[in-house]
Amino acid sequence: MGYFDFEKTNDYVVCIDSDGCAMDTMEVKHRKCFGPQWIETYGLGEHYDECMELWLSINLYTITRGINRFKGLALALEETERRGLSHTEGLEEFSAWTKEAKELSNPALMALTQKSGNPCFEKALLWSIRTNRAIHGLPGDDAPFPNVKWAMDEMCKKADLVAVSSANSEAVEAEWTKHSLKEDCRVLLTQEAGSKAFCIGELVKLGYDPEKTLMVGDAPGDKDAAAKNGVFFYPILAGKEGESWTRLLDEAFPKLLDGTFDEAYQKQLITEFEKNLGV
Numbered sequence: 679m680g681y682f683d684f685e686k687t688n689d690y691v692v693c694i695d696s697d698g699c700a701m702d703t704m705e706v707k708h709r710k711c712f713g714p715q716w717i718e719t720y721g722l723g724e725h726y727d728e729c730m731e732l733w734l735s736i737n738l739y740t741i742t743r744g745i746n747r748f749k750g751l752a753l754a755l756e757e758t759e760r761r762g763l764s765h766t767e768g769l770e771e772f773s774a775w776t777k778e779a780k781e782l783s784n785p786a787l788m789a790l791t792q793k794s795g796n797p798c799f800e801k802a803l804l805w806s807i808r809t810n811r812a813i814h815g816l817p818g819d820d821a822p823f824p825n826v827k828w829a830m831d832e833m834c835k836k837a838d839l840v841a842v843s844s845a846n847s848e849a850v851e852a853e854w855t856k857h858s859l860k861e862d863c864r865v866l867l868t869q870e871a872g873s874k875a876f877c878i879g880e881l882v883k884l885g886y887d888p889e890k891t892l893m894v895g896d897a898p899g900d901k902d903a904a905a906k907n908g909v910f911f912y913p914i915l916a917g918k919e920g921e922s923w924t925r926l927l928d929e930a931f932p933k934l935l936d937g938t939f940d941e942a943y944q945k946q947l948i949t950e951f952e953k954n955l956g957v
Contacts, residue, residue: 681871682880684864690837690934691886693867693878694830695895696850697843698744699914700859703820704896708737711812712747716754719805725763732757741955743916744897746844746869747809748787751802752776768798775799780876783869784810784846813849822857824920829927834862836935838886841866842877842893842903874903882907892934894926898955901948910939913951 698704713733716722722729736742736757737750745753752773758764766772775790776782784806791799830839839862843850847868854860867877874893882888893904896914904911912930914922930947933939 681865681867681877682884684884686838686884686886687864688836688838689887690890691840691881691892692833692837692931692934693840693842693874693881693891693893693909694863695744695843695874695893695897695900695914696841696845696853698738698916699894699896699900699919700822700826700830700841701820701853701857702823702919703853704744705738706816706820707813708734710816711809712737712750715805715808715812716751719801719808720755720758720764720766722758722764725758728761729754729758729763738916739955741898743955744844744895744899746776746782746873746899747806748782748802749776751805755798766798766801768796771796772798772802781870781872782844785870810846810848820853820856822859823914823923825923825927827858829923829931830859830862832927833931837931839863840877840881841868842874843867844869844874844899846870874899875906878903878907878909882909889937890934892930892939901951910934910944911948913947913954915951915954918954 694700713730716733717726717729733754736753737745755766755769779786787799787803791803833839841850841854841863845868847870850866850868854866860866871877878893888908891909892912893900893909894912894914896916901911912926933943
């Protein structure tokens with residue numbers, strides 16, 4: 679069965695991001711896995727502190743928060759090269775791939791690596807595999823943010839819930855199953871299914887009205903994916919995740935259902951979101 683081979687059972691659909699939005703895993707994954715594995719794979723240990731600060735800035739604390747792993751890698755490599763900390767052969771072609779490819783995932787990169795002699799593709803795949811291994815080895819203390827399960831249990835009674843994440847399928851499947859989030863969802867759409875914008879677009883093709891479709895996320899990429907498809911965006915504010923989930927259930931979701939989630943309300947939410955990220 680394909681990712682989009684299901685029939686909608688409600689008029690409304692709520693798309694939910696995973697890391698940093700539903701699951702409190704984003705910070706630890708970048709500090710313990712993504713960043714350190716990048717530094718090790720690319721031989722940047724001599725500049726460890728500077729590179730970790732750069733990695734966390736790109737992936738957690740600025741407007742690029744929540745960016746796809748390969749896009750984040752390209753940005754980090756471009757910046758370390760600009761600073762004279764590294765030189766990565768084939769970086770220009772790799773960066774172009776991260777901007778143009780429909781699917782940014784390990785399988786997509788593997789297929790490309792088997793056809794290309796570009797060493798940057800191969801090293802990026804190695805880094806991604808090492809990162810997944812490191813994530814798999816993290817202590818099993820991952821958990822959803824406060825109020826996530828409660829909100830999802832209530833929303834799934836009136837809307838189809840779908841995970842829409844740029845994380846890999848193995849991690850999302852394991853975490854959402856472990857914490858009983860998967861049971862509230864029609865499907866888990868991960869990086870292997872395509873970009874978030876692509877996935878939302880495919881959901882709309884199933885018959886969901888864009889005005890009855892909501893993307894819940896914590897990063898600008900989530901907002902952009904919603905905007906590209908003409909659907910609504912609800913932000914989970916970094917540092918205020920539990921409060922954001924309560925507000926989603928008590929305020930935003932009812933507005934979606936009764937048709938009062940309008941342009942003015944959307945603008946208010948985006949203003950609060952951008953202010954929280956220091957934009």
